[in-house]
Amino acid sequence: xxxxxxxxxxxxxxxxxxxxxxxxxxxxxxxxxxxxxxxxxxxxxxxxxxxxxxxxxxxxxxxxxxxxxxxxxxxxxxxxxxxxxxxxxxxxxxxxxxxxxxxxxxxxxxxxxxxxxxxxxxxxxxxxxxxxxxxxxxxxxxxxxxxxxxxxxxxxxxxxxxxxxxxxxxxxxxxxxxxxxxxxxxxxxxxxxxxxxxxxxxxxxxxxxxxxxxxxxxxxxxxxxxxxxxxxxxxxxxxxxxxxxxxxxxxxxxxxxxxxxxxxxxxxxxxxxxxxxxxxxxxxxxxxxxxxxxxxxxxxxxxxxxxxxxxxxxxxxxxxxxxxxxxxxxxxxxxxxxxxxxxxxxxxxxxxxxxxxxxxxxxxxxxxxxxxxxxxxxxxxxxxxxxxxxxxxxxxxxxxxxxxxxxxxxxxxxxxxxxxxxxxxxxxxxxxxxxxxxxxxxxxxxxxxxxxxxxxxxxxxxxxxxxxxxxxxxxxxxxxxxxxxxxxxxxxxxxxxxxxxxxxxxxxxxxxxxxxxxxxxxxxxxxxxxxxxxxxxxxxxxxxxxxxxxxxxxxxxxxxxxxxxxxxxxxxxxxxxxxxxxxxxxxxxxxxxxxxxxxxxxxxxxxxxxxxxxxxxxxx
Amino acid sequence: xxxxxxxxxxxxxxxxxxxxxxxxxxxxxxxxxxxxxxxxxxxxxxxxxxxxxxxxxxxxxxxxxxxxxxxxxxxxxxxxxxxxxxxxxxxxxxxxxxxxxxxxxxxxxxxxxxxxxxxxxxxxxxxxxxxxxxxxxxxxxxxxxxxxxxxxxxxxxxxxxxxxxxxxxxxxxxxxxxxxxxxxxxxxxxxxxxxxxxxxxxxxxxxxxxxxxxxxxxxxxxxxxxxxxxxxxxxxxxxxxxxxxxxxxxx
Numbered sequence: 046x047x048x049x050x051x052x053x054x055x056x057x058x059x060x061x062x063x064x065x066x067x068x069x070x071x072x073x074x075x076x077x078x079x080x081x082x083x084x085x086x087x088x089x090x091x092x093x094x095x096x097x098x099x100x101x102x103x104x105x106x107x108x109x110x111x112x113x114x115x116x117x118x119x120x121x122x123x124x125x126x127x128x129x130x131x132x133x134x135x136x137x138x139x140x141x142x143x144x145x146x147x148x149x150x151x152x153x154x155x156x157x158x159x160x161x162x163x164x165x166x167x168x169x170x171x172x173x174x175x176x177x178x179x180x181x182x183x184x185x186x187x188x189x190x191x192x193x194x195x196x197x198x199x200x201x202x203x204x205x206x207x208x209x210x211x212x213x214x215x216x217x218x219x220x221x222x223x224x225x226x227x228x229x230x231x232x233x234x235x236x237x238x239x240x241x242x243x244x245x246x247x248x249x250x251x252x253x254x255x256x257x258x259x260x261x262x263x264x265x266x267x268x269x270x271x272x273x274x275x276x277x278x279x280x281x282x283x284x285x286x287x288x289x290x291x292x293x294x295x296x297x298x299x300x301x302x303x304x305x306x307x308x309x310x311x312x313x314x315x316x317x318x319x320x321x322x323x324x325x326x327x328x329x330x331x332x333x334x335x336x337x338x339x340x341x342x343x344x345x346x347x348x349x350x351x352x353x354x355x356x357x358x359x360x361x362x363x364x365x366x367x368x369x370x371x372x373x374x375x376x377x378x379x380x381x382x383x384x385x386x387x388x389x390x391x392x393x394x395x396x397x398x399x400x401x402x403x404x405x406x407x408x409x410x411x412x413x414x415x416x417x418x419x420x421x422x423x424x425x426x427x428x429x430x431x432x433x434x435x436x437x438x439x440x441x442x443x444x445x446x447x448x449x450x451x452x453x454x455x456x457x458x459x460x461x462x463x464x465x466x467x468x469x470x471x472x473x474x475x476x477x478x479x480x481x482x483x484x485x486x487x488x489x490x491x492x493x494x495x496x497x498x499x500x501x502x503x504x505x506x507x508x509x510x511x512x513x514x515x516x517x518x519x520x521x522x523x524x525x526x527x528x529x530x531x532x533x534x535x536x537x538x539x540x541x542x543x544x545x546x547x548x549x550x551x552x553x554x555x556x557x558x559x560x561x562x563x564x565x566x567x568x569x570x571x572x573x574x575x576x577x578x579x580x581x582x583x584x585x586x587x588x589x590x591x592x593x594x595x596x597x598x599x600x601x602x603x604x605x606x607x608x609x610x611x612x613x614x615x616x617x618x619x620x621x622x623x624x625x626x627x628x629x630x631x632x633x634x635x636x637x638x639x640x641x642x643x644x645x646x647x648x649x650x651x652x653x654x655x656x657x658x659x660x661x662x663x664x665x
Numbered sequence: 666x667x668x669x670x671x672x673x674x675x676x677x678x679x680x681x682x683x684x685x686x687x688x689x690x691x692x693x694x695x696x697x698x699x700x701x702x703x704x705x706x707x708x709x710x711x712x713x714x715x716x717x718x719x720x721x722x723x724x725x726x727x728x729x730x731x732x733x734x735x736x737x738x739x740x741x742x743x744x745x746x747x748x749x750x751x752x753x754x755x756x757x758x759x760x761x762x763x764x765x766x767x768x769x770x771x772x773x774x775x776x777x778x779x780x781x782x783x784x785x786x787x788x789x790x791x792x793x794x795x796x797x798x799x800x801x802x803x804x805x806x807x808x809x810x811x812x813x814x815x816x817x818x819x820x821x822x823x824x825x826x827x828x829x830x831x832x833x834x835x836x837x838x839x840x841x842x843x844x845x846x847x848x849x850x851x852x853x854x855x856x857x858x859x860x861x862x863x864x865x866x867x868x869x870x871x872x873x874x875x876x877x878x879x880x881x882x883x884x885x886x887x888x889x890x891x892x893x894x895x896x897x898x899x900x901x902x903x904x905x906x907x908x909x910x911x912x913x914x915x916x
Contacts, residue, residue, distance in 0.1 A: 046676055046848075047676055047677050047753055047754070049677055052853065053722070053784065053851075053853050053854075054784070056680055056722075057721075057722050061682075062680040062721070063680050063681050063682065063685060066677045066680050067677075068677050068678070068752055068753060068754065069752070070689075070692070070693075070696075070750075070752055297692060299681045299685045299688075299689055300685055301684075301685065301688060305688075347695075348695075348696065348698075349696070350692065350696070351691070351692030351693060351694070351695035351696040351750075352692065352695075353691065353692075353695065353710075382695075383701075383703045383709045383711075385707075385708060404707075405707060406706075406707040409707075
């Protein structure tokens with residue numbers, strides 16, 4: 046009989062105890078005694094969120110293909126269980142074997158958004174592993190971080206032994222081989238292992254580097270402490286998507302995950318080059334999986350999981366070359382078995398509307414545009430190649446096809462944004478509403494149209510052309526949202542318009558973490574030690590805890606938020622060779638100031654630097 | 666073709682809630698390639714319904730589910746194929762064909778039988794004759810009044826008409842559990858030879874749904890025990906009423 050780590054009494058007293066029992070369909074069972082290395086993969090948020098993440102499923106599949114490695118999983122215990130574990134001194138355990146994490150060889154934590162940083166500390170704390178890399182002993186697991194947040198690893202550098210820069214498919218094998226041989230040698234030493242690990246491409250060992258600052262607080266120099274430690278770390282990239290491992294038997298959770306469906310990753314990277322978008326830069330070059338391979342994956346995944354829905358994952362599905370073939374295959378082959386198809390991020394045109402009308406209920410569904418900015422001027426600044434003609438043309442086709450709901454996504458606080466740019470958001474919404482009443486005759490209307498505009502506040506991210514940009518304070522953000530809201534109320538069709546905006550507190554914190562330096566780590570530690578975690582959850586985010594933490598650690602948030610960076614400033618993340626060069630980003634930053642649009646990778650090569658990876662779109 | 670399946674749920678699967686079980690089976694049917702009948706519309710879902718939801722933490726070997734398939738299937742193969750897709754803690758025990766007039770399991774169920782034992786033994790219960798105590802609680806009282814919480818508030822109910830069988834003994838008496846399909850003994854709970862074990866048959870379904878916890882609260886109060894009972898519940902069978910007897914939903 047399978048034994049659980051938590052007692053029945055505890056499991057019966059917490060919410061959704063099924064989060065903690067493992068045993069899911071397609072989860073991997075191995076005898077821990079039969080392997081040389083035990084790895085625990087962690088998504089530092091609640092189970093339902095973590096289980097929706099494709100990256101972990103890919104690495105879980107890849108690592109478990111090795112007979113000498115057992116990869117298991119762990120997620121953040123919800124605060125109800127957290128409290129019990131702290132009170133009763135219960136160590137955090139893995140889902141598969143239900144063994145304490147502290148007995149594992151390695152703990153890998155994926156960092157998908159900055160608001161999970163306190164949850165890293167929760168995982169380490171509950172696991173009874175020292176929070177700081179400098180305090181860990183030979184017998185503690187090696188703590189590894191990965192994911193998009195590591196493109197500025199400095200705010201969390203003090204918590205990690207290794208930060209893996211790039212796509213996980215490449216360097217884990219070398220790391221595992223090194224670890225196993227060091228352990229087998231009989232005199233394992235943490236420091237010497239990490240020193241050797243730093244030689245593996247893509248692996249950043251923060252304890253082997255130091256940083257000095259200028260008087261104004263910016264970085265003077267960032268350097269390795271030893272001669273054999275590389276000065277820069279090169280992002281790791283999968284060059285052949287068809288040959289890289291893919292989970293065709295993904296784990297099927299009992300508790301409904303946020304993404305409870307089969308997922309086909311059709312491509313990585315994006316050709317577009319929107320200047321605010323980090324994903325569009327750090328996952329370059331665009332690399333497609335071939336349709337034939339995806340066709341096979343779709344069939345295998347549906348039959349191994351029993352999912353009744355399949356979805357495509359990519360940054361911009363409309364740019365996938367063989368999209369018509371793929372979509373027709375899904376509709377013809379999968380729909381007949383009662384499988385629903387969900388199509389995210391499609392550009393609205395005749396093709397996508399035709400497809401949507403086949404797979405969705407038009408009366409209930411909506412069409413979505415992400416113009417990101419209201420005015421054409423602003424869209425040129427951010428290099429979003431979507432014109433007002435594209436939007437109105439697409440909306441008109443949708444209205445004629447029977448839709449009457451439109452969703453629009455925008456950002457506020459973009460560089461150089463004026464009041465006119467803010468007002469352009471509801472004005473565009475009004476234009477779309479007017480178009481509905483002009484296009485659809487009264488007798489064919491299904492009530493009013495519904496135009497929903499949402500704005501998020503822009504946060505500049507490392508390795509984007511906007512990494513030099515300033516941010517604003519909470520009050521300024523809310524003022525901008527108010528400008529949009531007030532202008533909306535003045536519109537002729539305001540009864541057909543709706544407007545939602547995000548909280549501004551979280552934006553400011555995200556901004557500090559996104560471009561922070563090593564000093565910020567102290568505030569994260571302080572905040573966690575004073576009870577702050579689950580920042581991504583509105584009910585647990587308390588801005589006062591953060592104000593206290595920054596004050597206690599002598600950190601001035603304005604230094605990170607309010608300052609436009611000097612063009613030659615040394616950034617905390619400059620040691621990472623991401624592919625896109627600082628020269629290219631500078632060029633794009635300056636072009637944005639002139640409102641110049643840069644063509645996408647399919648139209649011309651802009652020499653971003655990723656050509657050196659020698660794969661994907663760069664080969665065409 | 667309508668089919669009724671009987672299945673068990675035990676071990677760690679007892680922590681999986683009712684809706685999650687529904688989704689689990691939907692996916693298992695797809696994996697096993699059972700030709701399920703689907704509802705119409707843009708979000709078709711398989712035609713299936715459970716007889717009576719099982720609470721989180723309760724084990725069972727008497728769960729029933731009605732399904733509809735679009736073509737005739739061999740029952741033995743169906744059970745085999747489904748069991749290939751089950752995780753540890755759920756077994757499909759049997760399948761039977763329903764004729765078109767059979768009431769849905771959900772509507773037919775009237776009563777459930779449980780084997781019950783204790784997660785935490787009360788000191789007061791250790792020194793009493795279990796069999797005699799339960800007998801006097803159930804047979805000697807003309808009514809068993811409890812306060813039942815409803816959506817509208819609290820009301821006093823007489824449990825006696827809804828209890829069809831209630832007996833107690835200790836684990837020494839193997840007749841209480843030896844025929845079970847699931848091993849209920851669990852070293853976390855009170856399963857020593859001298860620990861109490863009970864059989865309880867109570868009204869279940871959309872009307873007069875009686876939870877075993879309510880009966881045990883009444884029993885503890887009758888025995889003068891102040892603490893609340895912490896019981897482990899194992900559902901053995903679900904019944905429908907065919908006057909004058911109860912017969913199994915699977916009969």
